[in-house]
Amino acid sequence: MLGFRLPNESKAARAQCGVVPQLDNLDVTLTVAQNLLVFTHLYRIGRAERAEAIERALRMANLVERRDTRVDKLSGGMRRRLLIARALVHRPRLVLLDEPTVGLDPQVRQELWALIDALRSEGTTILMSTHYIEEAQRLADTVLIMSHGQAVATGPPAELVLKHAGHEVLEVYGTPARLAEVESEAGAAGMRTRRTGTSISILGVDGNGYPIEGERRPANLEDVFVLLTGEEIG
């Protein structure tokens, strides 16, 4: 990891990583700035750079105005941003994000996406786990799809989509009986399908006139994910 041998050099590796856990473990009776201060010490930032490191983390997480607010007075989104800021005080080379947007409103999720993207554009390596497939498609340079602990596919999101689901998907709505019919017809025609809850998606119907009425939409990573990991969660 980062050129360090594990587990012997794990401490040196940890010094250059930032970890954002899924469960919030901030010190809730402390202020935003105090939480960051503690981590500048834990990550061994020299006395001279501490104040600057805290400022930078506050700016990145857009929490400058909240520096003196106690954590238990922050909203869920602010807490999550602080959790990320806390992992960045020491300018890590690698940031580990464990489902950073789970349980957040769409607006807050977009804020975090912007933050993560800013970090990426600054050249920090980010390893992020998520089960929001849209998030992986938007943010990731490389995606690795896991199923039951096994890696089943890896590559840039666009390549994976093209390879497994083609350009376009035909989504057919109807009664359950009708959906089953469409599914078997498509299967007989050698097309890949996936269920989309209320509809059936026929993958890879690129351009050619598939003889069934439905809504066309661009293929996405979720199609690939469901296709590769199975329709039902075992």
Add this chain to the structure above:
Amino acid sequence: MAAVPAPRPRLGRLERPALTGVLVREVVNFSSYWRSSTFSSTVEPTIYLLAFGFGFGSLVSRVGGFRYVEFVGTGTVATAVLFSSAFPAMFGTFVKYQFQRTYDAILAAPVDTEELVTAEALWIATRAGVYGCVPMLVAMAFGLDPSWGMLVVPLIAWIAGFGWACFGITIAGFASSFENFNYVVSAVLTPLFLVAGTFFPISALPRWAQILAEINPLHHCVELVRHAVFGFHGWTDVARVGALLAFGVLLWRLAIYAMERKLID
């Protein structure tokens, strides 16, 4: 953000920056709750002193050659040490591990379990060293005469507090739930608390209890504090210091073992 060309300092065991990091967290946190913890550690020994001092004090004027307020005032130093070390260590460690997940955050930084446990114990010991003196100060207000020996009381309280802090961390490391602490408090801490010579001299107890008291770190602490205030007893006290140090070192390693088992999977 340019990749910082990292200087690679030797990252060994028990490093000062790691200990400092954990201590800073405790100190900053302390700034948010020092009022309540100072209140309880001041009021509690005062109540003991008033209750026992005036309650028993009206029945017995002298115990073991001391005025009763002197006897209890010095004895409850050990009680204050126990209450401000073993209990916060047990509950605090469990809360930080289980509920606040603080330790996950700290161990993601370049800090090892050994350093985490050591720093936590050092911090609790320091608090115990300070709060341990409170009963003595209260007793002075009730007529305990000042003496030079009192100046080493914080050190005695610190050494005992370190051992009890490690004891508490060990228990928290082995405990699988909060309820487990009941067994320890009832079966271990309460008996040790009572056969320590705090409120009555152990010479009043049956022989087996006196032997038990000699392996009770709390008893050594009680005796050392009393001797510091009223005059040391030479080699006996050196042996007691040795016993407290041994207790501290043993429980320190045990606490690290227990927490490594718990935190690293």
